Amino acid sequence: MTIPGRFMTNDKGTFGEYTASSRWPIIIQNAIDDLTEQQESEKNNDNKFKQGEVIKNELKQFRQEVINRVPLRPFTEEEIEVANVPLSFNEYLKEHPEVNWGAVEWLFSEVYLYRRMNVLFQRQSEWAKFDIFNKLKQSTFESSFHGVVELALRYENLLPQLKEMEQYSGSDGEDILRILFKEFIEISLWGNATDLSLLTNATLEEIKSIQGAKARAASESKIVVNDTEKAWEVLTKAKAEANSTNIRVDFVLDNSGFELYADLMLAAFLLQSGLATKCIFHAKDIPYMVSDVMLKDFDLLIKDLRDREFFPSGEASTKESKALDLFANELDKFVSSGKIEFREDSFWTTELDYWNLDAKEVKYHGSTLHEDLQASNLVIFKGDLNYRKLTGDRKWPRTTKWETAIGPLSTNGITSLSLRTCKADVQVGLPEGLDAELSQEWEKENPGRGSWWCCSGKWAVICFSSGTPSKK
Numbered sequence: 001m002t003i004p005g006r007f008m009t010n011d012k013g014t015f016g017e018y019t020a021s022s023r024w025p026i027i028i029q030n031a032i033d034d035l036t037e038q039q040e041s042e043k044n045n046d047n048k049f050k051q052g053e054v055i056k057n058e059l060k061q062f063r064q065e066v067i068n069r070v071p072l073r074p075f076t077e078e079e080i081e082v083a084n085v086p087l088s089f090n091e092y093l094k095e096h097p098e099v100n101w102g103a104v105e106w107l108f109s110e111v112y113l114y115r116r117m118n119v120l121f122q123r124q125s126e127w128a129k130f131d132i133f134n135k136l137k138q139s140t141f142e143s144s145f146h147g148v149v150e151l152a153l154r155y156e157n158l159l160p161q162l163k164e165m166e167q168y169s170g171s172d173g174e175d176i177l178r179i180l181f182k183e184f185i186e187i188s189l190w191g192n193a194t195d196l197s198l199l200t201n202a203t204l205e206e207i208k209s210i211q212g213a214k215a216r217a218a219s220e221s222k223i224v225v226n227d228t229e230k231a232w233e234v235l236t237k238a239k240a241e242a243n244s245t246n247i248r249v250d251f252v253l254d255n256s257g258f259e260l261y262a263d264l265m266l267a268a269f270l271l272q273s274g275l276a277t278k279c280i281f282h283a284k285d286i287p288y289m290v291s292d293v294m295l296k297d298f299d300l301l302i303k304d305l306r307d308r309e310f311f312p313s314g315e316a317s318t319k320e321s322k323a324l325d326l327f328a329n330e331l332d333k334f335v336s337s338g339k340i341e342f343r344e345d346s347f348w349t350t351e352l353d354y355w356n357l358d359a360k361e362v363k364y365h366g367s368t369l370h371e372d373l374q375a376s377n378l379v380i381f382k383g384d385l386n387y388r389k390l391t392g393d394r395k396w397p398r399t400t401k402w403e404t405a406i407g408p409l410s411t412n413g414i415t416s417l418s419l420r421t422c423k424a425d426v427q428v429g430l431p432e433g434l435d436a437e438l439s440q441e442w443e444k445e446n447p448g449r450g451s452w453w454c455c456s457g458k459w460a461v462i463c464f465s466s467g468t469p470s471k472k
């Protein structure tokens with residue numbers, strides 16, 4: 001099959017076109033507003049205030065450039081030097097000299113946009129390490145207080161049950177573990193405390209019950225491709241073979257706040273149940289896509305869990321406070337014992353798609369990461385942007401097979417699982433007829449935009465690749 005081109009910001013009627021024309025100016029304006037607020041809170045630092053004014057004017061100018069659809073310019077030597085900008089961006093622009101904001105590949109231009117914004121802050125000494133999206137990340141996490149507490153209580157309730165599991169005879173225990181695995185995968189997938197059967201005080205019997213199955217079936221109905229079972233088999237096989245000595249699961253992260261919290265819950269479940277012995281989290285090295293996780297967001301999350309102002313769970317003695325503290329302590333223990341590790345790499349914030357997670361990409365860490373991820377039993381890619389990079393954000397027919405769409409990743413040795421809430425035009429792996437069916441359904445409420453069902457965040461896909469050539 002010929003490899004199709006990537007989605008462009010001038011593809012009429014696409015979500016990419018809409019994002020570029022209407023959402024990017026809003027994102028930049030929000031950054032200007034948050035910068036102004038930050039300046040107000042540090043007025044006494046005159047030098048910082050002045051530098052903030054410089055950034056603000058440059059952001060306003062940049063926003064105007066995007067609106068006026070000017071050509072995308074290369075980074076200057078000075079910018080590359082000061083802000084450590086990977087040369088991949090300028091190489092791309094050299095090959096595509098004519099691109100402007102109104103007619104450029106969506107993937108490149110969106111990643112380039114965040115890099116351009118970051119350069120403006122990195123060039124000012126007082127703002128070089130400032131995360132312009134921090135306020136938004138923190139306020140969003142703060143507003144998810146009830147879901148955070150609910151999951152912490154569930155986790156606390158689950159711990160003794162996982163211990164008790166040992167007594168269950170083989171298949172019975174495994175059945176429950178499989179149900180819990182699927183539920184934690186779904187909690188991580190949706191990045192919220194879905195109301196699954198895993199109620200706060202559900203007993204193991206209840207989890208296995210019909211009622212539990214009904215709740216699960218309801219939430220699974222929105223997952224239109226579901227390879228969870230294949231990931232389960234990989235980890236249970238590893239657990240049986242490795243007698244739990246060395247099972248590594250990697251998370252290529254998406255959003256901070258509740259999504260990261262849900263990812264940590266999944267990791268804690270895997271570690272406590274012996275389905276993993278080490279979890280490595282891959283974070284972004286600069287502020288990116290507004291909400292994506294940086295190393296500092298993990299430290300902030302643990303601090304927030306213990307902060308009674310941030311999460312008002314009452315006295316330290318309340319069951320809610322104790323559950324939050326318990327999970328924060330668990331995370332500290334996992335980190336100090338090396339069971340959880342956090343890393344960052346500039347590869348994740350280049351425009352390179354994940355076909356570059358391969359030995360052939362030797363300039364921007366693609367091959368280094370590819371080499372390292374060979375040692376992982378399962379690499380979980382979270383969210384929509386990662387899915388777009390796995391599939392190259394290309395205009396594949398929506399029934400294209402997963403292993404075709406992810407190119408070299410289907411045979412170069414990385415065992416991968418994409419947990420994606422659908423928020424962009426690219427969509428593959430669908431059975432015949434499903435796209436038409438969902439487009440028709442979405443069209444009813446959204447005339448003329450039926451195909452945007454896969455940009456709504458209302459549906460999701462869970463896609464597995466063994467990373468080895470499929471046995472013919």
Ligand SMILES: O=P(O)(O)OC[C@H]1O[C@](O)(CO)[C@@H](O)[C@@H]1O
Binds near residue numbers: 019
């Ligand atoms: O946080 P996620 O799940 O990666 O979603 C980010 C998505 O939002 C968008 O910015 C626009 O919807 C996409 O470009 C991007 O893929």
Ligand SMILES: [Mg+2]
Binds near residue numbers: 191259383384
């Ligand atoms: Mg996401």
Ligand SMILES: [Mn+2]
Binds near residue numbers: 254289291292383385
């Ligand atoms: Mn994201």
